[in-house]
Amino acid sequence: MTAAIEIENLNYRYPDAKRPALHDVSLTIAQGEWVAIIGHNGSGKSTLAKNINGLLAPESGRVTVAGMPLNEANVWKIREKVGIVFQNPDNQFVGATVQDDVAFGLENRAVPRPEMLTRVHDALVQVNMLEFATREPARLSGGQKQRVAIAGIIAQRPDIIILDEATSMLDPAGRSEVLALIEQLQARSAMTVVSITHDVDEAASADRVVLLNDGEIVEQGTPAALFTHGEELLSLGLDVPYPERLKAALRRRGAKMPDGYLDQEGLVKYLWTLHSTM
Amino acid sequence: MTKLLLGRYLPGDSWVHKLDPRTKLMASFYYIGIIFLANNWQTYLLMFMATMVMVAASKIKLGFFLRGVRPMIWLILFTVMLQVFFTKGGATYWSWGWLAITQYGLTNGAFIFMRFVLIIFVSTLLTLTTQPLSLADAVESLLKPLRVLHVPVTELALVLQIALRFVPTLMDQTTKIMNAQRARGVDFGSGNLFQQMKAVVPLLIPLFVDSFGIAEDLATAMDARGYQGGDGRTKYRVLQYHRKDIVAGMIMAGLTIALIFLKA
């Protein structure tokens, strides 16, 4: 498997900041992989995202995207390969209408108009927003705006999509709407997905979870492996999936619980076997 | 604010709505120009009829146009009064010191009134039938020749487009902040001038802070989506002249000829 993103010993410090925002971060993400980067607010998650496509320039270290080292000469080529959906649905909506916004990235890349028309149309079909093509952003819900942002990225046909807390400002309906769409897209096109989040449910859909704290990678592994460290996640300001919380509560009451991670269904089954052998 | 900038567009599919925005923009300016050629009853009558035909073609109720006149009414009446009282000539109907109402004064007053109303009707017609965004496109397209003089026309058009797009967002934010400050005991729109000015500070500062936040986010998003300045971009929205636009041009030419024949 080829690497979509390779980060080696990345350091980044905001101007005038005492502590570095990222410290010696190394991370390789394979083509087609879905990686969730979790950490509390201020842990450096979003800074990492901005370093991947050159919105911020690292103090030291190397970033390679789709085989190209990130530098002045390559930065625009790399941005063509990496689409980012940002946190605030309103503040990334450039176009005056849905279709204009989806076209914005294509206009920037001087895609000829006939091709632009088909790409905008196809992208809107994929995010199920075609009937809203001529709507103004003020008349869309947060979830719909994020879907438009995703359409704008799909239209550019990138290899990698980064969700920079893209669901954190949405209501539960909007959140599941966007998550379902990403799952669908990833299954269909084998796009590499990097989701930056503090939502455990979002992290649970990833292939791999990377835990970031104070600008350093503390741990990484499959969601199942990581979620068994319940106490550690809580101490780092994160949530744990509900089954882990219930297991901990039962353990405190003296019940014997398995060490491995169980999802809801797994836990229900396990508890039922205990009940049956009573 | 919304009323001024956005609330004015009335969606529709009339002949006027469907004209190219460049045609409408140029024709409006041209029409306002030739109104100044009118100088007698015949020519004013002609222009009045032409304006009414355009209004009818837009299928928009006359009331919307009259509403456009309302905010200007005092300025209009003031100008008309000046004309009435200070134009000398013809029979004098009434005089008091250096003030006099004369025959010429009354006609001139009527003409000026007519001119104002027609100009307002035509510009109202433009904004009622054209989306602000299309107008921005038209301005960009018409100003394109200025690029030779290194005027950043495309950038200006993008700035204008983004400004229009964020008007509702900022309006929304304004309402929210006003509510928050009212809940903290601020009375907007009451008290003397000084108190009212003071009440605006807790509204303006958060609004500025918020606008800067939006601008920063937006710049980052545009950067990430490959925006590198105005040149070398293609356009998704394109304007195209149709047969209607030629017809509109002919009508303007015909009107001009008729005016020149009829004017004194």
Next chain:
Amino acid sequence: MSFTYQAGTPFAGDGLKDVTTTIKDGSYTAIIGHTGSGKSTLLQHLNALLKPTAGTVTIGDRVITNETNNKNLKPIRREVGMVFQFAENQLFEQTVAKDIAFGPTNFGVPAEEAEKQAAAMVALVGLPPEVLEQSPFDLSGGQMRRVAIAGVLAMKPSVLVLDEPTAGLDPAGRAEMMTMFNRLHQEQGLTIVLVTHQMDDVADYADHVLVMDQGRLVKEGTPREIFQDADWLADHQLGLPKTAAMARRLTAQGFRFDPLPLTTAQLADQLLPQIGGPAHD
């Protein structure tokens, strides 16, 4: 004290239709409903930012109708403190102390006294005293929100209305914020009205729940009553708190719960005897 609310406001979209309810003094009431269900509109009636087009709102002993004069609303605004969504957006003063003092001075408290009180407010929302002389714009997002909340508390309201107070915070920040409101509720006896999408918070803290849909009050009751019927909630585009959802799955498997557990502790307590109790080895 009680709120009685009977309004029929026919304004488009977000309007309210014939809402009648009472929010009891000292209660912790949650208002739930999907986006656009009329929650926010209802909220703005609670301190007369909006006046009902028909019907009355009674706050304490003040009755607000469509005819109520705007001049008499100030005491109500002081009585009912309102924390809006993303409340940090309302900060504007040069220092945190001045911003917190802004509300009280508008209600006639002398500036000096109000700024002195600010220190107590800062402590109440769990911020260090150093922030008082800092610019609010130099603080982190979470801290800014606390300052905004301190600014509302400084008016000494007896009711605190919270509109999605934890939106955009991370899990730790969210938990801290909710614990803080609960402390204010317990220790200061503040009546709390919470609008939220977080069903877990409703289950954990509220003692009364109002469910809104399409501008109507469609159900009210204790959290246990409301979360009993998962299908009814789903029909109104609402979910269950995580504990209730888990209990539902366990019930489907064959476990029995009575009453419906709402917190993890309650669920664990009821589960324990059903899985053989504590292990004995």
